[in-house]
Amino acid sequence: DAGTIRGMVNFVGDAPANAAIDMSEEQVCAAKHPGGASAEAVVASGGRLANVFIHIKEGLTGDHPAPGGQALIDQVGCVYHPHVIGVQVGQEIAFRNSDGILHNIKAAPTANRTFNISQPTNMTSTRTFTTAEVMVPVQCDVHGWMQMYIGVVAHPYFGVSGADGSFTIANLPPGTYTVEAWHEKYGVQTQQVTVAPNGTAxxxxxxxxxxxxxxxxxxGEPIDPHDHGPVRTTAVGSPASH
Structure with missing residues (x-):
């Protein structure tokens, strides 16, 4: 009986130009952007808006165990990939350094414990969040332009709008839901939608x-400047140790 929400995020008007990023002091990264790099705060074209986090805010019942698979956040060319991601409470997140230069991953949640992971070389570190929180900002202090956001929710019903503005939330139980959309520059919106059995809304x-x-x-402001707990790290390409 599960249904689907098929969505679009539209953008009206002219999108502002994103700031250019000067990577001249980090040639390893500059070389990966031969045409130059710019911030990803507003990715809009053709009347569509990317990097909007959409999730079911109200209407769900029951528990939703975290999936076994990892969510991957990579650092390539001194840019986080992806810029916005959704994960479930308890789901393992792998932060990969594919640049082979010093990065640090500083997360500043308000409902979860903060952490600040140093990654001096090619490596992968893992973390999980224990409480739902929309959104968790992440940045690199070594390269101040590196920023991204993690949406942490207690269920698997979320999505991020793509370059064409589209998103899909599948396998939803029939019902009426409050759906929230979040964008780092343009804020939060909510709408109600009813999903029929086997239907598409x-x-x-x-x-x-x-x-x-x-x-x-x-x-919000971080509740603790650092997470002093143990950090699990593995070389890139190796299975994570437990």
């Missing part, structure tokens, strides 16, 4: 450049 969110002035994106 269409849903569209709309953002515009004018929204930036009024957006209140819920990001």
């Amino acid at each position: 269409d849903l569209a969110f709309e953002y515009s450049a004018a929204m930036a002035a009024n957006a209140v994106v819920p990001l």
Whole structure:
């Protein structure tokens, strides 16, 4: 009886230009961006908006165990890939350093414990979050332009809009839900949608450049400057140790 939400995030007006990133002091990364690099705060083209995190905020019942597979966040060319990602509470997140130069991964949640992981070379470190939180900002202190966001939810019903603005939330039990969309510059919106048994519900969110002035994106101060717990690390390409 499971249904699907098929969605689109539209963007009205002219998208602002993203700031250029000067990587001249980090040639290993600069070489991976021969055409130059720019920030990813607003990725909009053709009237669509990417990097919007969409999740079911209200209406679900029951428990949803975390999946066994890892969520991967890679650092390539001094840029986080992806820029926005969703994970479940308890799901393992692998932070990979594919650049082979010093990075640090500083997460500043408010509901979870913060952490700051040093990665001086090619390696992978893992972490999990224990509490739902939308969103968790992550940055690299070594390269100040490196920023990304993690949406932590207690269920598997979430998505991130792609370059074409589209997203899909599948395998939903029939019901009426409150769906929330989050964008780092343009803020939060919610809508209600009803998913019929075996049905597909269409849903569209709309953002515009004018929204930036009024957006209140819920990001708080970290509760602890560092996570001093043990960090598990493995070489890139090796299975994570447990």
